[in-house]
Amino acid sequence: MKKIPRKPPTDDQAWKEDKQKIPETKLPAALNEKMQMLQPHLKKGADIITRPFFLQGEPPLEAVAIYLNKVIDDETLNQDILRPLMINCREESIQDLGAQNLMDAIYKTSITASQISKTNTFASLVQTIFDGMTVLLFDGLEEVLVLDIHGGPFRAIDAPPAEQTMRGSREGFIERLDINIALVRRRLRDPNLVVEKTLVGRRTRTQVAILYIDDIADPNIVRTLKDRVNQMDLDGIVASGYIEQFIEDSPTSIFSQVFITERPDKLVALLLEGRVAIIADNTPLSFAVPALFVQFLQAPEDYYEKTFFSSYIRILRYISLLIAISLPALYIALLTYQPELIPYDLLISFSRARANVPFPVIVEALIMEIIIQMVIEAGLRLPQQIGQTVGVVSGIILGQAAISAKLASPIVILIISISIICTYALPSASMVLTTRLLRLPIMLLAATFGLFGIAFGWIVVQAHLIGLESMGVPYFAPLAPMRLADLKDTFIRTFWKKMNQRPVSIPMQDRKRQGNDGKEPQQP
C-alpha cells in the first residue's frame, strides 16, 4: 500500500482553500443563484435533504426546504411547513393580510411552526443548516427563513444512574438542552431565572446555556463565568467536562472546583443558593459554580429527611472521608514505624497474622490497593450481564486466594476493603475520584516517614485546599475562613426553620430566604 504521509501537503492549494472560512456575503435574491452558492457545502453531506416545492397561489413561487435528515421532526415539517405553504397559503393578497412584504406574509400567516427567524448572510445560512435547523429559500427574496423544529429520537427521561435517591424526584437530565432547561423551569418558576445561550466550539458549535437567578447571584461571578466561557476557543467540545477544565481556577488541582450534578432538583437548589449553572447540549450533566468543598459531602436527601437522620449521616460521611484517605496509610505507618503505639493484644495478633507473608507491609498494601482499583475499573467497563458476577468473583475469591497463598494478611484486605467502601459512601463522584487518587501519595508518605509522613501529607493537602478558590470564592469556606453561620449546614443539618439565610460563604445579593426569620409564625 502506498504510504500515507504524516504531514499534510501544506502547499496544496485545494487543501488550503478548503480551510477558508465561509464568507459572510449577502444572499442573492434568485433561488438558483443561492443553490449554486450552497452546492459545495451540500455536496459534503449525503444526509442533507433538499426539498423543492411551489407555494400555492398565482404566480407559483419556487422554494426549497433544506434540512438534515432525522435531526428534525418530520411530522412538523410536513404538517406545519410544507402543507400550509403548498396547499393553503396565498389566497388573499398581501395588503389584505396586513403584511409589509411577502416574507412577512409567508411566515407570519402561513407557516404554523413556532420558532422562526430570518437571516440573509451566506455564512449564517450554512451554519444554520448544519446546526440542525430547517431553512426555506424563496425565489426572489433575499432573506431566508430559519425554522427550529428539532426532533428526531432521543433518550427518555430516566433516573440518573450516578445519583440515586430514595426519596426525591427520579428525573435526571438527558442529552437535549431544551428539555433540560424545561426540567429546570418546571421547578423554578421565578421570572428572575435568567437563561443565556452561547455557542462553544468552532466546529461542534455546541449550545451551552448559562442559568442564574438575577437578583440573587453575584454579578461578578456571572461576568467572570461568561468571560471565561467566551474565551474558550477550540475545535469543539464533546461533553461539559471540557468546559469545566477551561473555566476552573486551578485545573492542576485534584479537587474539582465545579460541582457536577445530573438531577434537576439538585440544580434548582444550587441556583436558589446563588450559584450560576451551565448546561451543555448533548451532555446529561450540569455543573454549578462557585463550588465549596463541603458541598461534595452533601447529598440532596439530606434536605428531604428529618434533621437528626441527616445530621447523623453527614457526620458519618465526614468520618468516612477521613477513613478513606488515611486508613491504609495509618495501617502501614503503625505497623512499620510505630508499633509501640498499637495496643499490645492487637499488636501480637497483627504479628501473628503477618507471620508468613513474605512482603513488607507497604508492598502488600500497595498490591492489594492496585488490584482493587483495577477491579473497580473493570467493573465500570464490563457489560451488565457479567458485571455482577465478576464483581463478586474478584472480591471474594481473589481475597480468599490471596490469603491462602500467603500473599496478603487478612487484615490488609479488610483495611483496603473498608477504605474502598468508605470511598464509595461519598455522595459526589468527583470526590470519589479525588479520594481514590489521594490515597496513594499518603500511603507512600506513610511508608517513608511513618506517622510523621501522614501528618505532613495532610498538612500539604490542607494548605492546598485552603488556598484553592472557585471563581474567587475560598474553596474551604465555611471551615477555613470560619463562617459560623454556615456551620449549621456543614457537619449537621439544622432544622429548616433555622436555615433562613442563604449560605454566607457565597457572595450574593439577597440573603434572606425565609419570611419568618426562623421564628414560629405568629398565632392569629
Next chain:
Amino acid sequence: MRRKMLFAALMIILIIGISGCWDYRDINSTAFPQLGAYDLHEESNTALGNLPPEEQQIDLTVVIPTVSPELESKFLISKTSGLLIASARGQKPYSLPGEYSAGVASNIVFSEALAATGLNKVSDALSRGALNPHTENYSIAEGRAETILRVPIKDYPSMGDYLRMLIRSSNKRTFMPATTLHQFEVDQNPGKNPVMPLLTIKDEKVMFGGAAIFNKDKMIGKADLNETQYLVMLRGIESVGNLPFIISKEDQMSDMGSVNVNNKRKVKVERNGDSFTFTITISLAGNLAEHSSGVLFTEDPKLHTEIEDQIASNVTEGCNKFIEKMQEEYKVDCIDISKYALAKWRKELQPKIDEGFIENVDIKVDVKVKLQNVGGES
C-alpha cells in the same frame, strides 16, 4: 516557573523517600517483650553476652511471645547480662533475631537484692527511652526475679500474659498497690516514697505475697498480705476488697461473715510549734457479702451497726499496729502523708522532710464503716 519549582521539590522528596526508609522495621521480625526481669548478676552459663566480668552487673531476662503459629511453644525466654539495662539489651542481638522493641513491655519485675541497692539506676533506661510508655507496672520478686519468669505455666499462653493480667488492675480488685513507672518517679519527690507489690512462688504458682516498702529508691522492708491491706487503706489508694469479720459476744462467736468495701481517706494536719499531728480518716463503704448467723436484718437492726463497728475496730487496730511498725522499724513515710504538711509549710519543711520527720509526728487513725447494702436477702 513556580510550578516547576514545586514539582522539583516534590521530586526531591520522592527520591529521598525511596532512597531510604531509615526507620523501617517490619512487624514480623520485631521482638516484643512482654515481661522483663531485672536481677543482680549471678554466674551461670545461661546468661549470654560478651562483656568482661566486671561489666556484667545486671541480668535481664525477658519473655517474648512467638508469632509463628506453627510453633509449639508460645513464647521464648532470653537472658543477657550487662552493665545496666540498656547495655544488657545491647547484648541481645547476638542471640536474638529481629529488632528488639523495648517500648511495649508492660511489666517489670525486680529482684529483692537489686531493689535493696537502689532502683533509680535501672529505671533510668526505661524512663529515658522515648518510645516507652510510663505505665509499665513495677513489682518486686522474693528471691531472684528470673525464677518467677521461668515458672512453668499451663493455664495461660505465657507468664507474661498471666502477670500482666494479674498485676494490671490489682488495686481495683483487692487491697494491693499497683505501681507504674510514672508513680515510681513521682514518688521520688521530697516527702514521698514508693511501694510496690511483692511476688512470691507458692506451690509452683506465682502470686502476690505482700508489699515492698521503699526509702526513695531502695527497698527496706516487706509487709505481708495482712499488713498490705492496712498500708493501702492508710495510703489512700482507692481499691475494692473483701474484709472478713467475727463478732463474739461473751466469748462466743455470734456471727461471722465478710463485707466488700472500697476505701477512701482524708488527712488533716495540725501544728503545734514543732510537733505535728496528722489525723487520717478512712471511710469504708460497701455492702455485706455474707454472714453466718441467719439472723434477719429486718428483725434485728442492731446487727447492722454491730458489724460496722466490728470491722471498724479491726481496721483501726491493724492500722495502728502498722503505723507503729512504720515509725519504729521503717522510719520512712510509706503512707504518703507528709505532702499535706509540705502543702502548708513547704519552704520550712522541705529540706528536712526526709530525715527524722515521720517518726516524730503523731498519727491518729479514725475509721468509719458504712454498709450501704445488705444484698438481695434480708
Next chain:
Amino acid sequence: MKDKAGSTITTKQLIFIIVGSQVGIRFLYLPREVSKIASEDAWLAVFLAALAPVIIIFLIDRLSKRMPDMGFTQMSQTLFGKFLGSSLIVLFVAYVIAFESIIVRIFSEVTKLYLLPKTPLTVVLFMYVFNIVYIGSKGARVIGRLNELLFYLLLANFLVLLIPLGAADYTNLLPVGTAGWDGIARGTLAAIHFYAGIEILLVFYSLVNRKDELLKAGMIATAITTALYVSIVVICELVFGVNGMQGQMFPALILLKVVQIPVIERLEFIFLFFWLGMGARPAINMGFAASLSLTQLLKIDEKKYLPYVLMFVGLAIFIIALLPQDILSVFKLSNYAGYAFYVIGIAYPLIFYVTALARGEKVKQNA
C-alpha cells in the same frame, strides 16, 4: 472576602496568627524552665509575664495609629532615614530567621527522638522547611485561614492533654508564694521568653483590613496564649510535682505517657497526629513575615517574587538549623534568642514609637 488583592487578613485571623506564632514547640519545655526558677509558683510567673506582650501590643497599636498605611519597612525608613532604617529591618529579618531556625531545629530533634530515630536530621529539616516555603508562598490570606484552622485543632489537641489530670495531686501546687518575690520575679523574666512571636505583629499589622481593632485582637490573643500556657504549667505541676519535672526534657510530652485509656492505649497517638501543624505554625508565620519584609526592603513586586524570597529564607533556615551540634546547645541558643526578644520585641516598638512621637508632625504630612 472575594477580593483577590491578596494581602488582607481579618481581625479574627490576626488573633490566630499571633497565638500561632507564640504557642508552638516551646510550650513543651516551658514548665520545666520556669519551675526551675520559681518552683511551685511557676504558673503565677507565667501569668505575670503576660504583661510584656500587652505592653508591646499597646506600643504597636499606638504606632500604627500614627502611621496607618505604611508597611514595617517603609515606616522604618521614614522614621530613621534610609540607611539606618534599612539596617534595622535587616537586623529584624536576621533575628526572625535565627529564631525560626531554632524552633525548627528543636522541632526536628523532638520528631527524631519520638518518631523517627534513624532518619537523618537533614531530611526531617527539609520536610519542615518545605512546608514553610510551600505554605508561605500562598500569601497572607491563606496563612490567616490556615492559622485559624490549626487553632481549632490545637484546642482539640489541648483537650487530650487534660486526660492525665486523673493522676493529679493538688498538693503539688501548694502553698502559693513559696518562691518569694525574688523567685517569682526571676521566673517572670524567664517566662517572658516564651511569649516571643508577638513581634511579628510589626509586620502583620499592615495587612489587617480593620486597623482599629488591632488592640482588641492583640489582647484576645494574649489572653488565649496566657490561658494555654498557665494551664499547661498547672497540669504539669499537678501531675509531676516540681522536682519530678526537672528530670525530664519535655514534660508536656511525657504527660501523655502517664495514663492509659481503654481503646487507644497510647495517648500520644492522637497528639502526634496533629503534631506537625502545631509546631510548624510559628515557623510558617515567621518565615512569611521575614520574606514580606525582605520584599518590601528590596522593593520588588510581592506577588511575583515572594516564592523565591521564601525559598531563599528557607534555605537560610535550613543551613542555620544544621549548625548546632546537639540539643543542649540548641537550648542554650534558645536562651540567647530569648534575650534577643527583649531587644527586638520590646526595644524596637519602643524606639519606633518614641521616634514617631518626636518627629510627630513631619511624619504625618508624609504619610
